[in-house]
Amino acid sequence: MEAARPPSIPGKLVVVGGGIAGVTCAEQLAIHFPSEDILLITASPVIKAITNFKQVSKILEEFDVEEQPSAMLENRFPNIKVIQSAVKRLKSEEHCILTEDGSQHIYKQLCLCAGAIPKLICEGNPFVLGIRDTDSAQEFQKQLTNAKRIMIVGNGGIALELVYEVEGCEVIWAIKDKAIGNTFFDAGAAEFLTSKLTTEKPEVKIAHKRTRYTTEKRKNEARTKVKASNVGSALGPDWHEGLHLKGTKEFFHKIHIETMCEVKQVYLQEEFTILKKESLTLPRDHHEKLVKSTDKERWPVYVELTNGKIYGCDFIVSATGVTPNVEPFVHGNNFNLGQDGGLKVDDHMHTSLPDIYAAGDICTASWKPSPVWQQMRLWTQARQMGWYAAKCMAADCLGDSIDMDFSFELFAHVTKFFNYKVVILGKYNAQGLGSDHELMLRCTKGQEYVKVVMQNGRMMGAVLIGETDLEETFENLILNQMDLSSYGEDLLDPNIDIEDYFD
Numbered sequence: 001m002e003a004a005r006p007p008s009i010p011g012k013l014v015v016v017g018g019g020i021a022g023v024t025c026a027e028q029l030a031i032h033f034p035s036e037d038i039l040l041i042t043a044s045p046v047i048k049a050i051t052n053f054k055q056v057s058k059i060l061e062e063f064d065v066e067e068q069p070s071a072m073l074e075n076r077f078p079n080i081k082v083i084q085s086a087v088k089r090l091k092s093e094e095h096c097i098l099t100e101d102g103s104q105h106i107y108k109q110l111c112l113c114a115g116a117i118p119k120l121i122c123e124g125n126p127f128v129l130g131i132r133d134t135d136s137a138q139e140f141q142k143q144l145t146n147a148k149r150i151m152i153v154g155n156g157g158i159a160l161e162l163v164y165e166v167e168g169c170e171v172i173w174a175i176k177d178k179a180i181g182n183t184f185f186d187a188g189a190a191e192f193l194t195s196k197l198t199t200e201k202p203e204v205k206i207a208h209k210r211t212r213y214t215t216e217k218r219k220n221e222a223r224t225k226v227k228a229s230n231v232g233s234a235l236g237p238d239w240h241e242g243l244h245l246k247g248t249k250e251f252f253h254k255i256h257i258e259t260m261c262e263v264k265q266v267y268l269q270e271e272f273t274i275l276k277k278e279s280l281t282l283p284r285d286h287h288e289k290l291v292k293s294t295d296k297e298r299w300p301v302y303v304e305l306t307n308g309k310i311y312g313c314d315f316i317v318s319a320t321g322v323t324p325n326v327e328p329f330v331h332g333n334n335f336n337l338g339q340d341g342g343l344k345v346d347d348h349m350h351t352s353l354p355d356i357y358a359a360g361d362i363c364t365a366s367w368k369p370s371p372v373w374q375q376m377r378l379w380t381q382a383r384q385m386g387w388y389a390a391k392c393m394a395a396d397c398l399g400d401s402i403d404m405d406f407s408f409e410l411f412a413h414v415t416k417f418f419n420y421k422v423v424i425l426g427k428y429n430a431q432g433l434g435s436d437h438e439l440m441l442r443c444t445k446g447q448e449y450v451k452v453v454m455q456n457g458r459m460m461g462a463v464l465i466g467e468t469d470l471e472e473t474f475e476n477l478i479l480n481q482m483d484l485s486s487y488g489e490d491l492l493d494p495n496i497d498i499e500d501y502f503d
């Protein structure tokens with residue numbers, strides 16, 4: 001059924017961004033308004049398409065992601081027109097956006113899905129790399145081919161994946177926290193995973209549904225390099241599958257973790273040489289510390305950490321989070337921004353400016369969330385937000401009311417770290433629960449790690465590492481907030497079939 005266009009507002013339905021959020025939003029709009037032109041404006045030469053979508057349980061979902069030429073999207077949805085050009089300016093009062101190719105487009109409704117950009121330490125230093133899109137991942141691979149030692153800074157998703165995937169190159173991993181993987185895990189789960197970092201031989205990778213992130217054939221067909229100034233779409237699940245992440249050495253893993261420290265200073269080789277010479281005039285112990293802190297090798301770059309240690313390396317990967325990519329849109333427009341710099345959106349994915357919506361990494365969810373949901377800049381949330389934003393745009397166009405989508409009831413994420421399946425649910429790290437919560441644990445070394453977060457007898461969150469088969473049951477228990485006090489420790493007793501228990 002096609003919706004009637006409100007006569008008062010001219011212009012098109014426009015979506016900015018060819019990542020998961022933007023493409024999903026454009027597709028849904030195309031379905032809602034089959035005879036209206038939907039404009040998808042994107043800086044990247046390829047778009048991200050979701051294939052093989054599978055609803056694993058009520059909330060958990062899995063899908064493959066492909067980079068495709070934009071023509072494929074236009075073929076699937078003849079009313080979507082893709083324009084490859086970066087938006088350089090938004091004039092919200094005139095309902096107009098200007099693109100780098102000199103065009104301007106009038107919108108009646110606009111959804112901004114321009115993603116995020118890596119938040120780098122030492123921005124502009126040529127020895128500091130960030131990983132966001134296919135081009136930056138390929139650059140990383142290229143540099144790794146000649147590397148003997150790299151430093152990885154950061155303790156979130158990218159760092160966790162990299163330390164495990166990089167072979168034949170010494171990795172110094174510098175983290176601010178006591179334990180690894182702070183954005184996903186607590187110290188217990190971190191300890192469970194750490195043993196994998198001393199694996200001496202490559203493991204057989206666990207079977208997982210996504211074969212490869214981008215197929216070679218598609219890549220060659222579709223890709224031309226994104227202009228250096230423009231950002232491509234963010235990588236996602238299994239982004240490293242098609243890349244050979246090997247350094248110059250023959251060993252598999254050689255990882256040294258420096259905990260509770262940050263980068264104090266980065267020196268280029270010449271700067272470090274001067275520093276060493278100058279330190280001769282300093283107190284002797286200071287000079288010795290500097291000389292001793294590094295080996296005989298001459299490295300292209302040296303990193304001084306806040307714990308006083310200095311490491312030479314070939315280059316540094318800054319895996320230190322992302323900043324919403326709002327810059328092209330905020331100039332002259334009075335958007336409300338969240339603390340993380342994203343465009344604040346309400347429970348209809350509407351920003352603070354008329355007729356402008358936002359979805360995915362660029363936005364900051366500013367509605368009162370369900371007690372077991374939080375925003376994390378993830379692939380699945382980008383899809384859910386893009387889909388729901390299109391629904392809200394259609395409802396607003398038609399003057400219909402719409403309820404918050406069910407996917408925002410519970411935070412649920414499935415991924416893979418260190419060759420284990422990892423499911424995180426709800427308040428998996430007891431985020432914001434205060435001190436009156438309890439943790440229950442079950443752990444079999446090398447096999448599985450199960451943690452549940454309980455409050456007032458209710459399950460509030462869980463971390464499931466390994467093939468636990470518990471995700472669906474736990475998802476239900478968190479959603480229905482059943483009082484589980486009477487089950488006590490039985491909840492995690494491996495001899496009790498918990499699925500039958502709660503059927």
Ligand SMILES: Cc1cc2nc3c(=O)[nH]c(=O)nc-3n(C[C@H](O)[C@H](O)[C@H](O)COP(=O)(O)OP(=O)(O)OC[C@H]3O[C@@H](n4cnc5c(N)ncnc54)[C@H](O)[C@@H]3O)c2cc1C
Nearest residue numbers: 017018019020021043044087114115234360361377378379
């Ligand atoms: C290395 C890596 C691994 C990841 N792994 C996972 C994972 O395993 N699981 C998971 O859930 N999430 C993962 N993520 C996060 C996930 O990829 C992002 O949360 C998600 O892709 C965000 O989608 P998006 O559509 O909001 O933004 P993006 O995918 O960043 O898309 C933004 C789009 O906007 C375009 N754009 C930017 N500026 C402009 C402009 N001025 N004008 C026009 N277009 C513009 C870009 O070209 C791009 O097409 C990973 C991220 C990275 C970097």
Ligand SMILES: NC(=O)C1=CN([C@@H]2O[C@H](COP(=O)(O)OP(=O)(O)OC[C@H]3O[C@@H](n4cnc5c(N)ncnc54)[C@H](O)[C@@H]3O)[C@@H](O)[C@H]2O)C=CC1
Nearest residue numbers: 154155156157158159176183262319320321322377378415
């Ligand atoms: N499997 C998955 O689900 C994956 C998800 N992602 C997502 O992609 C996005 C980007 O990933 P990341 O960059 O890893 O971001 P992240 O948000 O996951 O982690 C950032 C890390 O950097 C640390 N950090 C921040 N500033 C720092 C500084 N100045 N010095 C040292 N450490 C600092 C933080 O403490 C945190 O550990 C995130 O949204 C992440 O969730 C990325 C890879 C895999």
